[in-house]
Amino acid sequence: xxxxxxxxxxxxxxxxxxxxxLFVISIGLVLTLGLMRIVNLAHGVFAVLGGYLAFKLPxxxxxxxxxxxxxxxxxxxxxxxFLERVFFRWLFGxxxxxxxxxxxGFCFAFIALLTFAFGPNVLATKYPEWxxxxxxxxxxxxxxxxxxxxxxxxxILLGLWLLFDHTSxxxxxxxxxxxxxxxxxxxxxxxxxxxxxxxxxxGLAAIGGIVGAGMLPLEPLYPFKHxxxxxxxxxxxxxxxxxxxxxxxxxxxxxxxxxxxxxPELGAFTVFTLLVILVLWRPQxxxxxxx
Amino acid sequence: xxxxxxxxxxxxxxxxxxxxALACYxxxxxxxxxxxxxxxxxxxxxxFGLALGFAGIISLGHAMYFGIGxxxxxxLALAGWQEPIxxxxxxxxxxxxxxxxxxxxxxRLSGLPLLMVTMGLSVIVFEAANKATSITGGDDGLSGISFxxxxxxxxxxxxxxxxxxxxxxxxxxxxxxxxRLVASPYGLSMAGIxxxxxxxxxxxxxxxxxxxxxxxxxxxxxxxxxxxxxxxTAFVGLQVLSLETSxxxxxMVVLGGAFxxxxxxxxxxxxxxxxxxxxxxxxxxxxxxIGVLLMGVTFFLKGGIAAFLSRIFQNRHTG
Numbered sequence: 265x266x267x268x269x270x271x272x273x274x275x276x277x278x279x280x281x282x283x284x285x286l287f288v289i290s291i292g293l294v295l296t297l298g299l300m301r302i303v304n305l306a307h308g309v310f311a312v313l314g315g316y317l318a319f320k321l322p323x324x325x326x327x328x329x330x331x332x333x334x335x336x337x338x339x340x341x342x343x344x345x346f347l348e349r350v351f352f353r354w355l356f357g358x359x360x361x362x363x364x365x366x367x368x369g370f371c372f373a374f375i376a377l378l379t380f381a382f383g384p385n386v387l388a389t390k391y392p393e394w395x396x397x398x399x400x401x402x403x404x405x406x407x408x409x410x411x412x413x414x415x416x417x418x419x420i421l422l423g424l425w426l427l428f429d430h431t432s433x434x435x436x437x438x439x440x441x442x443x444x445x446x447x448x449x450x451x452x453x454x455x456x457x458x459x460x461x462x463x464x465x466x467g468l469a470a471i472g473g474i475v476g477a478g479m480l481p482l483e484p485l486y487p488f489k490h491x492x493x494x495x496x497x498x499x500x501x502x503x504x505x506x507x508x509x510x511x512x513x514x515x516x517x518x519x520x521x522x523x524x525x526x527x528p529e530l531g532a533f534t535v536f537t538l539l540v541i542l543v544l545w546r547p548q549x550x551x552x553x554x555x
Numbered sequence: 556x557x558x559x560x561x562x563x564x565x566x567x568x569x570x571x572x573x574x575x576a577l578a579c580y581x582x583x584x585x586x587x588x589x590x591x592x593x594x595x596x597x598x599x600x601x602x603f604g605l606a607l608g609f610a611g612i613i614s615l616g617h618a619m620y621f622g623i624g625x626x627x628x629x630x631l632a633l634a635g636w637q638e639p640i641x642x643x644x645x646x647x648x649x650x651x652x653x654x655x656x657x658x659x660x661x662x663r664l665s666g667l668p669l670l671m672v673t674m675g676l677s678v679i680v681f682e683a684a685n686k687a688t689s690i691t692g693g694d695d696g697l698s699g700i701s702f703x704x705x706x707x708x709x710x711x712x713x714x715x716x717x718x719x720x721x722x723x724x725x726x727x728x729x730x731x732x733x734x735r736l737v738a739s740p741y742g743l744s745m746a747g748i749x750x751x752x753x754x755x756x757x758x759x760x761x762x763x764x765x766x767x768x769x770x771x772x773x774x775x776x777x778x779x780x781x782x783x784x785x786x787x788t789a790f791v792g793l794q795v796l797s798l799e800t801s802x803x804x805x806x807m808v809v810l811g812g813a814f815x816x817x818x819x820x821x822x823x824x825x826x827x828x829x830x831x832x833x834x835x836x837x838x839x840x841x842x843x844x845i846g847v848l849l850m851g852v853t854f855f856l857k858g859g860i861a862a863f864l865s866r867i868f869q870n871r872h873t874g
Contacts, residue, residue, distance in 0.1 A: 369849025376843030499671035533682040540675040547668035
């Protein structure tokens, strides 16, 4: 009993902080799938790009980590808008297979470019001093960094909740997700909402990439390596359901952490077994039909 | 008339393809070992092309069967069963039977969920193989594999002569079977299921059963390709089970053209040769090339190389 309580507390803490990173990275993916019906296998690109910029800019420009993180997110946001215009928009209406291929091609090309620019190895990521200490939880050390991740996650959650549930922008966006042609018929400029949602998704992925760099190390292969994880969340979330994707992300984060804690020799085995079972059980998404 | 022209075109491409494959054997003797591995991947791509192009089964986990076939062949050889042809057939049967079980469960899905589940399964198999070092050798793989001469006559050689011709014969046999299958009533009903599963069901076709049979057949061909890879390289590594291998084969098929059997035959060599050449310069360079190629094919060249060639050829004859 004395052993179990701290173990469970730590699994909860580590699992939730990991789940939050997954959630922040995957929101954009869930949105694009829900809004634009585009299976975007290149979404991890925005996360890794944000991470690289945030950790490279301080030395290049001589600015603090926080300033460079904000700058990186804004840059990725702009790049997201640009790419949506020149690339992702054109995938609309293609078959799932074609979307998979085009976006995985984009992903490959990006990985190559990132390697040319920064080399093939894992980027050394050093968070500033104030994030590197530990706090004490139940008499054991717990990294401040993980606390920071959870705080960032909560702020983003709050922001998204306000944006989606309490602004007319959010209501319009949800209308576009639920019934696109009806939204169009009422005079909503659906394409504009697509662009904005895509940019928001890209920016959030960048935040996820930056704050998550301590859990998902930044390297050129990042978008491909962690693709199964991001796709798991999207597959289980159903079309464009952000609340479901939060639940799913936390479940995946917790199961992965618990699995690695109790049976470390199984590695990623646990979480993917869960994925297969859940997708087979509810192919339309985990929470579909449970309002 | 139109139909005749099409078959004529196809046959001609076929003749040219097999002729070129043989020509490679004579003109590039230094590359026979590489050529044999290209032929194995072509066979693997053909197995995936059948599933994707003719049954409409999209999958990100086809390497699972390829890899299992490779490991079965490796284990058999290490256990002392070294007669090559029977080993290939056993490996193919194992993956085929496995796919019947898996198929009945997963082929109820389609589209994105199917993509996820196949990917999830292949990640699970990869992780399992990674941990089960006593069976798979883990990261080190299985080495020290040797096979008896083919038919008791042709000895495996270092320069890859036997390997090349042996895999070429296997590919030809499988290709003929596949072509026969696609043209059969069963193949036509497959096309119907691909285009409109609901309507086929309403017509009374046992959709799930037919899909499972097709899936098992493709898995068994993938297992055969895997076993051949073990035989020509005398080694099995974890790479055969990886997600990259599944993506590779998907790219090959689509690059070549998913809706023609020749798609796999053209996509695989083009992909592998581009990969081979560009990797000489920089290991990451091919990712850029293949990425751009993929985007190009989806946007500008629907139907891949096979459709492109067929368009050129038909223009020459009609116009």
